[in-house]
Amino acid sequence: MAEDCILETRNLVKxxxxxxxxxxxxxxxxxxxxxxxxxxxxxxxxxxxxLLTKFLGPTRGSxxxxxxxxxxxxxxQIARRGIVRSFQISAVFPHLTVLENVRIAxxxxxxxxxxxWRSDKSLNGxxxxxxxxxxxxxxxxxxxxxTVELPYGRKRALEIATTLALEPELMLLxxxxxxxxxxxxxxxxxxxxxxxxxxxxxxxxxxxxxVADISDTIxxxxxxxxxxxxxxxxxxxxxxxxxxxxxxxx
Amino acid sequence: xxxxxxxxxxxxxLMLVAPTVVYPVLVMKVLCFALFACAFNLLIGYTGLxxxxxxxxxxxxxxxxxxxxKVWGFPPELGLIFAALAAAALGWLIxxxxxxRSGIYFAMITLALSQMMYFFFLQAPFTGGEDGLQDVPRGxxxxxxxxxxxxxxxxxxxxxxxxxxxxxxxxxxxxxxxVLKAIRENEARAISLGYDVAKYKLLAFxxxxxxxxxxxxxxxxxxxxxxxxxAHWHTSGEVVLMTLLGGMGTxxxxxxxxxxxxxxxxxxxxxxxxxxxxxxxAIFVVCxxxxxxxxxxxxxxxxxxxxxxx
Numbered sequence: 388m389a390e391d392c393i394l395e396t397r398n399l400v401k402x403x404x405x406x407x408x409x410x411x412x413x414x415x416x417x418x419x420x421x422x423x424x425x426x427x428x429x430x431x432x433x434x435x436x437x438l439l440t441k442f443l444g445p446t447r448g449s450x451x452x453x454x455x456x457x458x459x460x461x462x463x464q465i466a467r468r469g470i471v472r473s474f475q476i477s478a479v480f481p482h483l484t485v486l487e488n489v490r491i492a493x494x495x496x497x498x499x500x501x502x503x504w505r506s507d508k509s510l511n512g513x514x515x516x517x518x519x520x521x522x523x524x525x526x527x528x529x530x531x532x533x534t535v536e537l538p539y540g541r542k543r544a545l546e547i548a549t550t551l552a553l554e555p556e557l558m559l560l561x562x563x564x565x566x567x568x569x570x571x572x573x574x575x576x577x578x579x580x581x582x583x584x585x586x587x588x589x590x591x592x593x594x595x596x597x598v599a600d601i602s603d604t605i606x607x608x609x610x611x612x613x614x615x616x617x618x619x620x621x622x623x624x625x626x627x628x629x630x631x632x633x634x635x636x637x
Numbered sequence: 638x639x640x641x642x643x644x645x646x647x648x649x650x651l652m653l654v655a656p657t658v659v660y661p662v663l664v665m666k667v668l669c670f671a672l673f674a675c676a677f678n679l680l681i682g683y684t685g686l687x688x689x690x691x692x693x694x695x696x697x698x699x700x701x702x703x704x705x706x707k708v709w710g711f712p713p714e715l716g717l718i719f720a721a722l723a724a725a726a727l728g729w730l731i732x733x734x735x736x737x738r739s740g741i742y743f744a745m746i747t748l749a750l751s752q753m754m755y756f757f758f759l760q761a762p763f764t765g766g767e768d769g770l771q772d773v774p775r776g777x778x779x780x781x782x783x784x785x786x787x788x789x790x791x792x793x794x795x796x797x798x799x800x801x802x803x804x805x806x807x808x809x810x811x812x813x814x815x816v817l818k819a820i821r822e823n824e825a826r827a828i829s830l831g832y833d834v835a836k837y838k839l840l841a842f843x844x845x846x847x848x849x850x851x852x853x854x855x856x857x858x859x860x861x862x863x864x865x866x867x868a869h870w871h872t873s874g875e876v877v878l879m880t881l882l883g884g885m886g887t888x889x890x891x892x893x894x895x896x897x898x899x900x901x902x903x904x905x906x907x908x909x910x911x912x913x914x915x916x917x918x919a920i921f922v923v924c925x926x927x928x929x930x931x932x933x934x935x936x937x938x939x940x941x942x943x944x945x946x947x
Binding site: 495 | 804807808810811812813814815816818819822823825826827828829830831832833834836837840844
């Protein structure tokens, strides 16, 4: 069981000046799973993401990736280990082209990213791989467009392509379908399912349709603490979960 | 792309004959400030960092060049290189402190540190205080070409400018430049892609400081003295104005901005006296209110609109 676990948190706590946003959260994300993190607004889901990627430092507790303690590492270091996150609001580089967006993720491996004397034509060798990635998310015909002009759903798709470029072992997706229309939600849902082959996905998601369809495990957070964990069918019947979402009928 | 090359070629040709029409010292002054503004633009336009103390690099390099040439007897080319390196080193020092913060805090830290240097220069014995460091000899380039001749010096300054402009252009269009743009566009995302953004910002800061220093050192050679004005925060403000007026984040904008401001100051100084400051302020207000993309930014937007609508 232990070796199946790609990411583990032990008694993770985050306090903001007396307010406990994340309270004693111990998560286990199994390799190869799509693991959904759900909960009402303010439950601490995004805070957990920020802790996992060290955009915030935990007050207490530890984070283990492939059995190694990464609690003390910096955000960029964690990304280089293969934990790559997306953001609640679409995280693209708006004034670069669609192709350049993906290429930024690819170019780090060339090791020339500090070479200010080298022409950016030296990056053209990556274009083929970038186009492949764009094709995976159905964006190949948009390659030369300036990203700011893409429709919202496409931006999210681009974000996933950029994340995939790093070949992450673990993808953290923060509300990948937020603010989308029906068709886009379905598109992104299929996309997540598709890219989750050979890798692990941990996602925060509000759309229960998406969660029910594609996730293997669900963790419910409420008021910063884990309320329930298990497959959708089980968790959705849990009375405590229903109460947290609906409120009690006083 | 080739049209751009033709444009640059024409401009260069124009610059080569410019001193026969215009007073060469004025053109050299424009070139020094244009280089200064280009260096500044590398930070604000392509990295998104507003340094409000960039005059410190202009001023420091001016003194270092002046002192090394006048007192230590450095040949001019060595003095310039040494001064630019000194400014880059100072840039590393100030940069590594300032990049820990962003936005207004970054601006305030750079301002505070540059003010510290300003008062140091005011008091230090080798700078000549309020009088400035006077009588810096221009010397001979590589021991051969006599730079006391304004025309010789002009072509030397033009060569320096062309080299530095090329270097900035190349930096913007390099793998490094791509990462800088990504940081400017979305810093959190750049981090999540595994980039140590602080290191990239620091290198950009050091490059910018070094090139601003090269501008300051060249200016000392042109005017034969290094002045406290160059290290004053007014100058830091002026370079912001030049860059905004010309077009922040455009390759050529800062050059146009610097040329406009320097020429205006030169023309108006005799006619309206201290009202120059008021006029500059008015220009700044108009620029921010009416054409935020600056001269070059607005023109290229207009050009795109016209060619797009055809």
